[in-house]
Amino acid sequence: MRLGLGNKPLRYGTLAALLTGLAATGETMGAERELIPGVDLSGSALLIMMGRDYGGDAKGESASASITLNADAKLTDTVSARGQYIHVENVAENGCEGAPYWLSNDDTRVLNELYLDLNFANLGPKGASLVLGRQAIAYDFFAAYKIRHKAQSIEGLVMKTSPYDGLQVDFGHIERYSAWPCREDGTSTLTAEFSSLSERLGFGGSDDGVQFVSANWKQSERLDLTAYDYFANDFYNNVGLKAEYAIATTSDASSWILSGHFVQQDGDGSGLMSDHQARASELNLRYRKGGLTMDAGWTHIANDSNLSVPFRTSFSIDATLLWYTSQFEAGADSLHLKTVYKTGPWTLVNVLVGAEHEDRKEQEFDVVAKYSFQNSFWAAFKGGYGHRDFADSRSSQTATDLRLFVGYDF
Template structure:
């Protein structure tokens, strides 16, 4: 693709929703459209001339129809075009953006009478969902998505239960047919963790209880011949005057055990995160600690809902066996601005000391247009020799336009 064609595509992707707005107005109210586009420019530098940059643009088209009082149909497509990427085999390649077309949502939902005052919501197909063991994770052009059967029941105002079967799921990059196990296609869990011969899906159950000052979240997912993952998160908010802000304490533990006689039969890993949060109006501050068991690394084929998760560079390897991580996170929102900062420092069994700091600034320019800049810096030091010192930098620009 020539340079002027790339520029034209970027402009068209940002203006595409406008072209659809007239057509959308002609449909009945039962059919809802959501149209958006994103321009993403990224750069990464690992030092020693190992650096690269890439730019990509995407258009997301979603539609939802209320088929009846109980039934809903939804579909969503994401089209990504790689505008440039200098030298696919250097640092730019791992930015994981590529030309792709994906279908992250295609589902039918039905609200059945039964458990709870609002019944049970049953969904079949592909859907962008968020659970404690699989939180919504959108860091590029598309969010991770699940394919399977899902049930949600709100038994009372404070108690919610989710359960289901995940056959396959997508990941966050838009790279297709790359060397990484993460790409835009839908794959089974075994394929994501290097055990492609295992074709089993995932069965899960999640229970969430929220009271005024206390919350409990228990969950478990099981993959036959791979492993079982059980998690428990407890949170308590200390009583205080509302004008003085609120302090809360939380503990989140995960235990994994290998199943069957496959590649992970001897797998045994656990983790614990402790977090202290202070929140005053639109400002929040988190500080905490995480420990991974020494026997094996924690398997994270999904992202976790840990506070120390989802950094830009993944430079601290915070889920590696024996890793001990300290984190601090601050978020402030005012009018159209959102500012965030995250700092992690990790120590490892081989005496590596790794750290990363990420900064985010987002501005909502209008109801349709927003701009976001993300910057990250990571450092790795071996105690025994300075020659092993490594550092990396990451810089990203997002421009989002939506109706």
């Protein structure tokens, strides 16, 4: 990685000052987490160095550093609050245009969370809670997607209820949301700024927000069912169904879990995406034993339209390093194999995705090796390789991606 050779020189002074301050802050907060009476403080620091080569001149490198500060407070017996501030510094970048655009993380300052959580213990058999404000959420249709410096978050409200044992029903309104990348003033509409779905989809202006409901029913130790829907007026409606069934559990503490996930999107009447119609289906078989988890499966996108994923998804093939297989493109059929092994301080991950399109075949192989030190530091190496063959006379293409993450939690 030729950091500092591009159009934005490496800011060693900024990086050194940031890391020195983080270490001092971490030691202080580690000794006394309640620097402010009644407020629990925590945080993390992260340095990311990345390089990507798509072949030819489509290559680039970048480095960025961030600090995340969290504050949690119990205001009353029924009201709590949380705030999260994220500061990202673009330390260096080189050649981050075109295909390597997503490598870079710009200078970003965002209040990613600021909410009140109101608990209603007497509302319904199991109580309920209402969360108001900016909040990080994680649903099958809106993944946390913390693959770099920040998780995605929404600005709105979420009502969480549990009518009876095993059933969780959440519904809410998303006025605006902050996406996963820390890109600003670039060619993409995905940024850390809180923006409307209309802006994210490239239409600009305001909209009526997004309304959603998600219901999860743990019918038994073996069967888990989830149904969800989100609606964006003038754009489209998204319906999803997901089922997990433990088909075998043996005495050696291993288990086999079969799951299916189906999504259908339909354009809203005479709106801006009235012709949109997309369907996605995923089948996955999971094996678990101790620290080992293995997934193998198949995903199909119908021929009508590309699956719209402005919030990303919980599909197994989503969070790859290169997105080289165009896995949500109309007509795509993908096979995936994923292995996660945790032992002591090590976490090892392998991901293989192969996609077949009408005019080409694409594959991506990713590896991750993470080591957690005893002093709250951790480091992770991530590498990806992509290959593409065309049905016509075009030459095959390859791509590589290398990343180093160094983090500190306090």
